[in-house]
Amino acid sequence: MVSSLEKVLQDVDISLSVLQVIAINSYDSIMITDATKDAKIIYANKAFKTLTGYDPAEVIGKTPRILQGAATDKTVIARLVDALKTDGRFEGKAINYKKNGTPFIMYWRVLPVKVGNKTRLWVAIQREGFEI
Numbered sequence: 001m002v003s004s005l006e007k008v009l010q011d012v013d014i015s016l017s018v019l020q021v022i023a024i025n026s027y028d029s030i031m032i033t034d035a036t037k038d039a040k041i042i043y044a045n046k047a048f049k050t051l052t053g054y055d056p057a058e059v060i061g062k063t064p065r066i067l068q069g070a071a072t073d074k075t076v077i078a079r080l081v082d083a084l085k086t087d088g089r090f091e092g093k094a095i096n097y098k099k100n101g102t103p104f105i106m107y108w109r110v111l112p113v114k115v116g117n118k119t120r121l122w123v124a125i126q127r128e129g130f131e132i
């Protein structure tokens with residue numbers, strides 16, 4: 001059965017516009033990385049700046065590892081690395097750091113964007129949480 005979202009996205013021009021509206025205006029931070037081992041950032045929205053203090057332009061080409069620091073739980077990151085090697089889906093929380101060094105609790109999901117069987121990109125949806 002074709003879902004209502006699939007119906008909305010059937011027209012290529014409309015689907016492009018819908019995705020842009022969602023990514024640009026989301027209250028959640030949205031980050032897209034390439035699907036290389038280093039997962040380099042190729043897009044971050046305005047909410048990413050609100051969340052982390054980094055301007056999207058300054059993180060393009062870097063890895064989301066810039067958000068990590070001394071108190072980041074390495075077992076959570078190991079779980080993420082495992083997920084990227086298998087089905088690419090991850091959900092977790094860990095201490096991350098804003099540009100000014102302030103620690104905060106990052107809640108985030110990572111999802112693969114696949115064409116056929118090949119993962120082309122990873123999309124992360126991120127927000128601040130208040131319980132670790």
Ligand SMILES: Cc1cc2nc3c(=O)[nH]c(=O)nc-3n(C[C@H](O)[C@H](O)[C@H](O)COP(=O)(O)O)c2cc1C
Nearest residue numbers: 033039063064065067068077081108110122123124
């Ligand atoms: C799409 C995506 C988003 C990520 N977002 C975060 C994040 O918000 N916080 C974080 O600590 N790590 C995040 N990571 C994990 C790091 O980029 C990296 O994969 C992890 O540190 C493991 O690599 P390393 O062992 O070289 O550090 C993200 C990874 C991907 C693929």
